[in-house]
Amino acid sequence: MTDAIAVSGLVKTFGSTRALNGLDLTVRAGEVHGFLGPNGAGKTTTIRILLGLLRSDGGTASLLGGDPWRDTAALHRRLAYVPGDVTLWPNLTGGEIIDLLGRLRGGLDPKRRADLLERFELDPRKRGRTYSKGNRQKVALVAALASDVELLLLDEPTSGLDPLMEEVFRQVILADQRDNGRTVLLSSHILAEVEALCDRVTIIRDGQAVETGTLAEMRHLTRTSIQAQLTRPATGLAGLPGVHDLRSHNGHVSFDVDTAELSTVLRQLTEAGVRSLVSQPPTLEELFLRHYGNATAPAAEKTAPDETAQEKVSQ
């Protein structure tokens, strides 16, 4: 299986700001790849380079086996793009814009178009200027999803959609994945969306990929939070590796533990006698917060992300 997108060491600067700082990103053919990061992390810049709208200042990027800057027209026949902030031509109706974009990409499936319009409850006869933000987003989504292409580049596609429509979007992507097996690069900062849809995830911060892998792999790197009522005071818990944010009060302890160290820590707890135990599995959100919680920390911190947390414990 080949990679649909292979980016390595990508650099892009705008004046004095370095939007991308050696970004690596690999999207395998046929997978839904989550591209996570807060606003300004460089998600949109990456996608624009992949679309040949911007020229990179360093590193390499390949898209569907081609060079995004040189082979633009040939590559674009095979992909569809939904921008994060959709602007439409004020005088054209939604239906006209969907057809136009579809035809310019190289074909639209009319049955699918009708089906998507119905599922997203979009009126295609309204003029571009009269659509709300969410409806403009739907126009771009229908145009992309109804197109006959092998790669979808979606830049925060659900921004402006209501929760019901977000759910429709998820179902549509899952069904599309089942039926067509298209490759999707889904940039987002909505973690639930990424958890629901994506096979693999890349988390970026300050123009660099700080984490990449499957969700299962990532969960392994994350922490489980534990709350327990103990019969005896648990001595030695604080000294165990992988225990963070320990708080203890009247035999009640709460802490986070690295998932890899879970069994050692549980053994220690059992020895102290467990009256009750609540454990919460790690969420992507925690992982995310761990990377962005202190966004001002220098980039070197990513090699030892636990240091700050450990300092807190020792205080």
Add this chain to the structure above:
Amino acid sequence: MTGTRSLLRLVLRLDRVWLTVWVLVIALTPVATAASYKKTYPTPESLRGVSDVISNASLVALNGPLFRATLGGLTAWKIGITELILVALMSLLTVVRHTRNEEETGRLELLGSGVVGRYAPLTAALLAVCLANVALVVLIALFLVGVGFPAAGSLALGLSIGLTGVLFAGVGALAAQLTQNARSANGIAIAVLGVAYLLRAVGDTGPIWLTWLSPVGWALRMRPYAGERWWAAVLIVALAVLLTAVAYQLVGRRDIDAGLLPQRPGPAVAAPGLRSPFGLAWRLQRGTLLAWVVAMVLSGAVMGGAANGIAHFNASAQVSDLLARLGGRKVLVDSYLAAVFGIIGLVAACYTVQVTLRLRAEEAAGRLEPLLATRVGRIRWAASHLVFALLGTAVLLLVAGLGAGLAYGAQAHDLGHQVPRLLGAAMVQLPAAWVLAGFGVALFGLVPRLAALAWAGLIACAVLLELGVLLGLSHWVVDASPFAHVPKLPGSAFTAMPLVWLTAIAAVLLGAGLVGFRRRGITSG
């Protein structure tokens, strides 16, 4: 009305450049004209010949009647209509900009959630425009008194302009309540201005009661420097108050974002032709092109029609003598027509620049990005709009020349000869307009954020054409304008070489711009 004061400050802050430029242009035009007429017509006798020419029907339709052949009367006649149109545009555009446009973009909603009354945005916009118009009345009157014109007439001229501004602020306020989008609101208000102008044009040359249906007619009938009629001002004020009152009534009744005119649904599927960048460009540009074609045919016809009047006015013996020495009436007509086509060339270039800058507008609005994410290449997309900039301008010049040729030829009973002659006079302007298109594309490709400077290029051409020789500027400066190299047809000898050069320069600029565009990143906002 709560919050009006802070909103007014916001409006004035946002529009400090926009309003200042409008006010200065409108306030300086009369005094500049007055000063130049004082030089051209130093004695009352020299003015007499002029009034013979101006009683020609085409000129009356264009500018209204000349009420009195004095310096003041002539100045008021020359600038009256232009000033009224400018002040009306300033006022209605500003009001719509701060009411319907703010509402459409959602900014008003943000403001409206603060401590801002329902009527405050409209009130603030109207107050700002009224302030600008008061400034106009004062400035125009003071400037004209300053060059030695009678005070009463100067005040009447200032008032006729300022009050018309207030009236069209009311028109804009009302139009802004009718539609859901600013473009249509501007369209409605400008259409009202157009109808007012036409009623007056027809009324002044025929059934005079039509003029009295038009607010533009009332403003001219204040007769500055020709036995002022102050009561005509009352008519203007009364209508302005009425329109504004209706607009306020409508604000009180409707929801935010809603308009009174229903939105018609459009087609649910695209027409078969909408499948290429050119198909899209045609959809986006056709309305503008059609409106320009109509305007250019009419302007050509009116200006061409006026030429015959110049050939047949009853000149005094003295003037006839002078004419004979200059080479006869034919020379006079030709130099008039050559001047007219110089202006028509510049006006057509407004379209050229407008359409060329559409490239940047589409990019900045973020509408280019999704297109380039399809298999549409950059050059193909740019070409789809540039076809309109280059060939659209050719069409405009063609129809203007045709209109002038038919109107003049029909009156002179010389269609077969005049139509091709005037078509040629119009078409020689084309390479000069193309240079401006090239300039615009070069800016767009190389320094996209400064693309709007293409307008500065056009304004520079207009200033050099009108004032270059008058200001005694060096040949080098005047020659910087591409229009300075266009053969002055009809009348002068036709030379192809400058046209070849202009076309070559346009092509080089265009090429440089497109190469730059292909190499640079796409930026929005």
